[in-house]
Amino acid sequence: MSTNNGNGADAPNRFIGKSVKRVEDKRFTTGHGRYTDDIVLPHQTYAAFVRSQYAHAKIVSVNITTAKAMPGVVAIYTGAHVAEVNGVPCGWQVNFKNGTPMKEPKHPLLVTDKARHVGDAIAIVIARSKEEAEDAAQAVEVKYEELPCEIDAFKAAQPGAPLVHDDVPNNICYDWALGNPIDEVNAAMNSASHVTTLEFVNQRLIPNAIEPRCYNASYDRIHDHYTLYTSSQNPHVIRLLMCAFVLGIPEHKVRVVSPDVGGGFGSKIFHYTEEALLTWCSKHIGRPVKWTAERSESFLTDAHGRDHITKAEMGFDNDGKIVALRVKTYANLGAYLSTFGSCVPSYLHGTLMQGLYTTPKINIDVTAVFTHTTAVDAYRGAGRPEATYVLERLMDLAAHEMKVDPVELRFKNFIPPFDGVTQPGYQTQVALQYDSGNYHGVLEKGLQMLGYDDFRKAQKEAAHNGKLLGVGFSTYIEACGIAPSSVVGSLGARAGLFEFGQVRVQPTGKVTVFTGSHSHGQGHETTFAQVVADKLGISMDDVHIVHGDTGKIGFGMGTYGSRSLAVGGTAIVKSIEKIIEKGKKIAAHLLEASADDIDFANGNFTVKGTDKSIPFANIALTAYVPHKYPDDLEPGLDFSSFYDPANFTYPFGCHIAVVEVDKETGKVTLKRFIAVDDVGNIINPMIVEGQIHGGVAQGIGQALFEGAEYDNNGQLTNASYMDYCMPRADDFPMYETATQITPCPHNPLGVKGAGEAGAIGSTPAVVNAVLDALWSGGHEVKDIRMPLTSERVWRAMQN
Amino acid sequence: MELTGRHKVNATPSTLWNMLMDTDTLSKIVPGISKLEKTGDNSYKSILEIKIGPVGGSFKGDLQMENIEEQKGFTLKVQQNSSVGNANAAIKIELIPVTIEETEVAFDGEVKVTGLLASMGQRILGSAANVITKQFFTNLDHELAKQQATS
Numbered sequence: 001m002s003t004n005n006g007n008g009a010d011a012p013n014r015f016i017g018k019s020v021k022r023v024e025d026k027r028f029t030t031g032h033g034r035y036t037d038d039i040v041l042p043h044q045t046y047a048a049f050v051r052s053q054y055a056h057a058k059i060v061s062v063n064i065t066t067a068k069a070m071p072g073v074v075a076i077y078t079g080a081h082v083a084e085v086n087g088v089p090c091g092w093q094v095n096f097k098n099g100t101p102m103k104e105p106k107h108p109l110l111v112t113d114k115a116r117h118v119g120d121a122i123a124i125v126i127a128r129s130k131e132e133a134e135d136a137a138q139a140v141e142v143k144y145e146e147l148p149c150e151i152d153a154f155k156a157a158q159p160g161a162p163l164v165h166d167d168v169p170n171n172i173c174y175d176w177a178l179g180n181p182i183d184e185v186n187a188a189m190n191s192a193s194h195v196t197t198l199e200f201v202n203q204r205l206i207p208n209a210i211e212p213r214c215y216n217a218s219y220d221r222i223h224d225h226y227t228l229y230t231s232s233q234n235p236h237v238i239r240l241l242m243c244a245f246v247l248g249i250p251e252h253k254v255r256v257v258s259p260d261v262g263g264g265f266g267s268k269i270f271h272y273t274e275e276a277l278l279t280w281c282s283k284h285i286g287r288p289v290k291w292t293a294e295r296s297e298s299f300l301t302d303a304h305g306r307d308h309i310t311k312a313e314m315g316f317d318n319d320g321k322i323v324a325l326r327v328k329t330y331a332n333l334g335a336y337l338s339t340f341g342s343c344v345p346s347y348l349h350g351t352l353m354q355g356l357y358t359t360p361k362i363n364i365d366v367t368a369v370f371t372h373t374t375a376v377d378a379y380r381g382a383g384r385p386e387a388t389y390v391l392e393r394l395m396d397l398a399a400h401e402m403k404v405d406p407v408e409l410r411f412k413n414f415i416p417p418f419d420g421v422t423q424p425g426y427q428t429q430v431a432l433q434y435d436s437g438n439y440h441g442v443l444e445k446g447l448q449m450l451g452y453d454d455f456r457k458a459q460k461e462a463a464h465n466g467k468l469l470g471v472g473f474s475t476y477i478e479a480c481g482i483a484p485s486s487v488v489g490s491l492g493a494r495a496g497l498f499e500f501g502q503v504r505v506q507p508t509g510k511v512t513v514f515t516g517s518h519s520h521g522q523g524h525e526t527t528f529a530q531v532v533a534d535k536l537g538i539s540m541d542d543v544h545i546v547h548g549d550t551g552k553i554g555f556g557m558g559t560y561g562s563r564s565l566a567v568g569g570t571a572i573v574k575s576i577e578k579i580i581e582k583g584k585k586i587a588a589h590l591l592e593a594s595a596d597d598i599d600f601a602n603g604n605f606t607v608k609g610t611d612k613s614i615p616f617a618n619i620a621l622t623a624y625v626p627h628k629y630p631d632d633l634e635p636g637l638d639f640s641s642f643y644d645p646a647n648f649t650y651p652f653g654c655h656i657a658v659v660e661v662d663k664e665t666g667k668v669t670l671k672r673f674i675a676v677d678d679v680g681n682i683i684n685p686m687i688v689e690g691q692i693h694g695g696v697a698q699g700i701g702q703a704l705f706e707g708a709e710y711d712n713n714g715q716l717t718n719a720s721y722m723d724y725c726m727p728r729a730d731d732f733p734m735y736e737t738a739t740q741i742t743p744c745p746h747n748p749l750g751v752k753g754a755g756e757a758g759a760i761g762s763t764p765a766v767v768n769a770v771l772d773a774l775w776s777g778g779h780e781v782k783d784i785r786m787p788l789t790s791e792r793v794w795r796a797m798q799n
Numbered sequence: 800m801e802l803t804g805r806h807k808v809n810a811t812p813s814t815l816w817n818m819l820m821d822t823d824t825l826s827k828i829v830p831g832i833s834k835l836e837k838t839g840d841n842s843y844k845s846i847l848e849i850k851i852g853p854v855g856g857s858f859k860g861d862l863q864m865e866n867i868e869e870q871k872g873f874t875l876k877v878q879q880n881s882s883v884g885n886a887n888a889a890i891k892i893e894l895i896p897v898t899i900e901e902t903e904v905a906f907d908g909e910v911k912v913t914g915l916l917a918s919m920g921q922r923i924l925g926s927a928a929n930v931i932t933k934q935f936f937t938n939l940d941h942e943l944a945k946q947q948a949t950s
Contacts, residue, residue, distance in 0.1 A: 053885055053913035118913070138882040296918060711921070713911055719918030722853065 015530035015540060019686035022526045023540070024519070033260040036214040036229045041288040044216075045074050047278060048133035048291070050123040050140045051300065052115030055372040055714020056149035056162060059114055059142065062123055067139040072132030075285050076140070077277075078123045079112030085280060088271050089245040091237075092343035093492040094174050094368070102174035102368070105165035107336040109246075109277040114147070116164050116335035117372050118715055119300030124277060126289055149372035149714040153332035154309050156371045164335050164370040173333055173342065173368040178350040179430050185363040188324035192315025196398035200783050202386050204307035204332065204708040205701075206724060207379050209520075211262025212298045217278040218288035226254045228279050233264040233518050234558020239550050240495065241271040241339070247280060254279075258548040261520035265698070266378035267302045268520065269560045270339035299719035304708060305379020307332035308345065308386050314359075314394040320404055322413050324361040325353060327390055331368045334375035341377045342368065347491050348383030348479070354428035355391040356439040356475050356652060357413040362429040372714045378560065380698055380759040384478040392474040392764035397782065400775055406473050406768075407447065414439045414475075420745035425647070431491075432479060434650045435752075436742050442676045443475055446654040449674050449736055455658065463776045468661040469671075470773025473654070474765035480753035481649035481744070482561030498644035499563070500555040501571030503532065503579055505637035507624035509617025510542045514640075516556020517568030518548050521694075522755060523687045524564060530683050531569060531749070535576045536616060537603025554640055562753030565683065566649050570747045574641035582637060583619045589630040590614055590622065649744045649752035653677035655696070655761035657769040663777070666794025668704060668770055672733055675761065678740040680752030685739070688754045692737055695758020701727040702759075703766035707787050725787070800910045800924050802890060805903060806936040810943055812894040812902050816870045818942065819892075827942055830934040833857075841867060847879060851927040854920040856883040870894060875908075884914025904939070 027033050050062075064076045087106040094102045110121050123140050127133035150156040156164070156171040164171050179185070189195060216229040226249065232238050235256040243251045261268060274291055281289050293301065308329050315324040331345030350364040381388075399406035415426050420436035427433050455471055462469040482488075485496035500516035513532055517524055529543040546552055559568070580600050587605035588595040597608045606613040622629065623637040658672040675692055682688050705725040709718045718724045743750030763786075770788050774781050774797060781796045808815065818824045822843070826835035834846040841864035848857055860879035867873040872893035879886045890908030897903050912924065920927070 053917075118917075296915060299918065711917070713913075713917075715913060715917035715921070717917060717921040720853075723919065723922050 013534055016534045016683050018530070018684070020526055020530055020540065020684055022523045022687065023529065024523065024525045035211055035260050035262060036216055036231045037292045039216050039229050039259070041216065041218050043287045045126050045128060045285065045287050045289045046130040046133045046291070047124050047126050047281070047289050048130070048137040049121050049297070050125065050137050050142060051297070052111070052118060052120040052122055054115060054144050054146050055118050055151070056147040057115050057144035058147060059111065059122060060145050061143045063141040064123065066141070067125060067136040070132070070136040070139055072128040073136045074126045074128065074287070075281070076123060076125050076136070077110065077281065079108065079110040082109045082277065082280065083112055085109055086246050088273050088276060088339070089241055090337040090342055091241070091339045091494050093494065094176055094342045094346045095492070096174050097177055102342055103165070103168045103172070104337060105168055107273065109273045109280070115144070117374055119297070119374060120335065121273060124281065126281060126285060151371050151373050151710045151712070151714050153307065153330040153369040153371055157330060157367055157369045162372070164372055168370060171370040173337065173370055175365070175367045176346050176350070177363060177365040179353065179362040179364055182363050185324050185326050185361045188361040189313060189315040189326055192323050193318045194316045194398070194402055195313055196394055196401055197311070197313045198394055198397055198783060199311045200393065201785055202306045202308040202310065202389055203702070203786050204376065205305040205379055205706050206299055206708050207265045207267035207302055207305060208726060209263035209265060209267055209302070212293035212295060213268065213272065213274070213302060214290070214292040215275050215278045216288060216290040217282040219283040219286065221286065224253060226279055226282065228254065228256045228275060230256060230258055230275055231261050231268055232258045233261065233268045233520055233560055234556065235518065235548055236516060236550050236553070236556040237495070237558050238271050238275060242276050242279065246276040255549070255551040257551065258518055261518070264520045265380045266305065266382055266560060269558065270303055270377055295721070296719050299724065300374060300716060303338045303341070303375045303377035304334065305376065306386060307376050310390060312390045312394055314398055316398060316402065320402065320409055320412050322357055322359045325359050327353060327364040329364070329366045331366055332371050332373065332376055333368050334373045335370060336375045338375040338377035341375055343492070344378050344383045345386070349387050351430050351432050352384050352387035352477065352479060353391070353430050354432070355388070356415060356477050357391070358415055359429065364430065373710060374716070380695060381478070381756045382561070384756065385699065385760045385763060388474065388476040388760050389764045392476065393767065396473060396768040396772065407443065407452065410443060410473065410475055411440065417441070419742070433647060434477070435647055436745050437477070437650065437652055438678070438740065438742050439475060439652060441740050442652065442654040442678055445738055445740060446656050446674050446676045449676070449738060450656050450658070459776055466663065468663060468773040468777045470659050470661065470769040470771065470776060472657045472659070472765045472768025472770070472772055474761050474768065475652070475654045476761040477650055477652040478562070478756060478760050479648040480562035480651055480756065481566035481645055481747070482563045483645070484647055485644050495557070496644065497557055498642050499557055499567040499571045500553065500640065500642050501568060501575050502554060502638070502640040503572060503575040505579060505620045505623070507621050509538065509620040510544070511536065511538065512544050512546060513572055514546045514553040515568050515572060516553055516558065517564040518556070518559045520559065522559065522564060522691070523684070527565060527683050527687055528569060528572060532572065532576065535573065536579070537601065538616060555642070562651070562755040562757070565749065565751045566744065566747055566753050567643060567645055569749055569751065570645070571641045571643035573748050574643055575639040578639035578641065579637060582633070583616070585630060585633055586619050586622055587614050590628065646746045649680065649747070651677065651679045651752040651754065651757050653757060653761055655765040657762070657765040659766065659769040659773055661770060661773040661793060663797070666790040666792070666797060668788055668790070668793060670700065670704070670731070670733055670766065672736065673700070673762070674736045675758065676738045676740060677754070677757050677761070678742050679754040679757060680744040681741060681750035682739060683749070683751065688739065689737055691754045692758045693735060695756060695760070696735060696762045697727055697732065699759040699762030700732065700766055703763045703786055703788060705731070705787050800912070800928060802888065802910050802928050802932070803907045804932040804936070805905045806939070807897060807901055807903050808940060808943060809900055810902055811900070812870045812896055815894055815902055815904065818946070824942055828935060828938040830931050830938065841865070851916065851920040852923040854883045854915050856881040858886065884912055884916030886916065887911045904936070
């Protein structure tokens with residue numbers, strides 16, 4: 001891949017489509033990143049939390065007398081102190097099938113009556129140092145009365161299960177369905193000549209951002225103004241939720257800053273209780289207060305991901321065409337509704353049940369359940385990996401049951417190619433309209449890279465020699481570029497999901513871009529600068545990207561759902577168009593021509609068909625030193641835009657895993673991993689490939705290594721890196737990646753989003769490959785529970 | 800976590816019973832005890848120093864004997880608190896005569912742990928329990944030998 005450090009030749013698209021090295025990496029790789037924990041304010045204090053040791057317990061008493069007298073202690077607050085403060089809100093209302101709103105029990109800043117999961121916050125201790133705060137927190141005496149608990153979503157929804165919230169019957173937050181009427185789906189299923197049924201668990205995962213959650217809140221009494229530094233993916237959203245819903249502070253009195261953030265994967269979207277509580281405390285103690293999660297605290301209190309119990313059935317006709325899909329899922333929400341906890345198992349999951357297939361009848365039914373566990377919310381992919389897992393596991397299993405090739409079965413059922421321009425988008429049975437797609441293309445490319453025919457021969461030979469080789473396929477689609485406000489608003493979203501972008505041309509022609517997107521690993525400072533530099537015909541060095549500060553950026557919805565480039569990038573492009581339009585008027589005045597006759601290319605405004613031309617920087621200077629200037633034009637060159645997308649974007653792809661399973665030990669070795677992704681147009685291939693690599697690692701992590709393990713008492717038993725198995729570099733082969741480009745028809749960059757694809761497509765490919773290996777050895781196994789540890793695979797082979 | 804153990808000793812039930820009922824002896828037998836104080840007929844306050852894998856700490860709490868059947872057995876209720884988590888256990892202890900000179904000590908119970916002990920120590924709690932159990936019986940043999948030597 002060619003690289004370009006920003007000093008390249010002056011030609012169109014000098015940067016777009018090139019693997020420009022990331023400008024932010026210099027500070028990250030030399031230890032000069034500035035994270036929230038690096039920020040120390042005058043008179044800084046530090047907080048530690050007293051957290052519940054029990055999954056479900058009545059709080060009989062909290063005695064802070066000893067702790068309060070300990071050295072350095074500034075203040076201690078318990079649930080009683082904040083009983084009048086609102087809890088943190090949920091951002092998305094989902095309704096029961098009968099139309100009544102979901103159950104939304106209070107998610108308090110500190111609990112008063114009872115603790116509902118291990119790690120639930122009971123008290124906050126603030127001291128001069130972190131160590132003093134932690135010592136004093138250990139001296140807070142909590143008397144508990146332990147109550148029975150339930151960690152399993154299905155069991156928690158049964159009559160008689162211990163209640164997480166006394167006012168939520170059967171712990172059910174909502175039941176919900178999407179797709180065709182169930183009678184029609186049942187009828188189609190009954191007509192099928194073959195039905196493949198699969199029951200499985202999509203296990204709970206811990207997000208594990210390398211930077212733990214960290215907040216630093218301060219209050220300026222003179223100006224009655226708050227500043228909150230927060231390790232968040234979306235500072236404006238945090239400000240909105242915290243001000244309007246929790247603390248009742250006007251937004252103009254609060255600045256929220258998210259400086260460098262060390263990974264999020266979804267877990268830093270949400271408005272956490274600690275953010276609001278620290279902000280509240282900063283005013284009460286009159287000093288800034290900071291809290292950084294311990295790693296074991298992160299395991300217990302960062303919102304977790306996935307945790308579905310699912311039964312899925314797919315019906316086929318004689319010809320192998322899918323005639324119906326019926327899915328029933330119990331989704332574990334944890335003890336409280338996190339910010340987007342409600343929409344992940346419903347609107348981000350059910351809406352993807354069409355997959356890449358022409359399935360005519362689909363019904364997905366979800367029961368969302370409270371349990372005595374940490375809250376569950378969006379984690380890289382958020383609902384879409386769960387949907388992909390349902391469909392792609394069913395496809396490979398169905399092919400095996402019907403004794404047909406899994407690849408042929410897919411080709412037979414794929415939606416035919418459509419570009420979304422000359423051909424219309426594809427209307428699914430589950431509420432979405434796909435924008436553009438060429439699903440055959442990615443699978444064909446993947447098969448070529450694999451050498452499919454040769455592989456099947458090698459597999460036969462291996463089986464003959466007593467070795468278990470397997471291949472697994474996953475052809476996925478996702479809904480990204482989240483999200484068109486009118487669509488999500490009608491589905492219950494309580495905020496619009498547009499984006500803001502401001503382009504400020506300085507008098508010297510240098511450009512500052514203010515974006516509402518937030519980079520926490522994605523490389524926006526590079527990708528966005530590539531777009532701006534090309535569109536304005538200037539050097540990348542002359543573009544500075546500003547993000548993550550409500551005090552600088554007009555508005556923003558942040559980064560999640562693979563939305564930054566498709567939505568945030570488009571807002572910037574719209575502002576650039578306004579800059580160019582105004583620049584043409586200025587140039588027309590200077591060149592004594594009509595604005596309609598001015599062309600802008602390669603950084604020069606030129607009168608069409610002449611050599612009369614003015615460079616961009618001169619126009620910028622004229623805008624700020626308007627001695628010779630059109631009468632009807634304002635000085636300055638600075639434009640903002642809000643962009644609300646017309647539709648989601650729909651990246652798709654084909655992931656193929658090749659594994660070898662050790663017959664004696666059940667150990668799975670991943671031999672090859674092929675990823676062909678179509679994320680629309682690509683601005684920086686290196687960054688896209690990096691995103692795919694990271695996502696694939698997390699997806700394989702789910703398949704083979706990771707999983708939160710609760711015991712029956714509701715204790716999270718693997719809340720450390722000694723106990724929770726994170727994938728490591730030597731667990732992976734070098735990925736074989738490729739891209740196909742089907743542009744998005746409804747945004748000017750033609751981009752679809754690449755942040756989550758790897759985590760969405762990869763998991764079922766690996767599990768399918770292990771099962772295929774077992775099948776090649778004659779082991780008729782339908783499912784192995786993830787993660788596929790050696791023990792589980794070995795046990796599956798013994799049956 | 801399940802806590803079970805069986806061990807044959809060369810002593811009569813009555814000798815063993817007297818040892819188990821004696822605060823001094825008991826504090827020498829139970830591994831990790833740094834302080835044992837009788838607070839009632841069948842109850843004690845204790846401080847235990849225990850290290851399980853990466854998690855270690857000083858546990859304070861109560862030991863209570865219930866369902867006492869003279870020379871046959873009792874249930875030991877344990878409620879220990881520490882900064883690394885709480886431990887809660889009910890352990891049934893039985894003295895079973897084997898021959899005139901031999902008795903089997905058997906115990907069977909469940910331990911529930913919370914906090915760091917549960918989230919970081921649980922993986923090795925089983926093997927830690929085996930070590931503690933072994934230590935308990937070793938100490939018991941040792942004390943018995945000492946007593947038999949002096950008597």
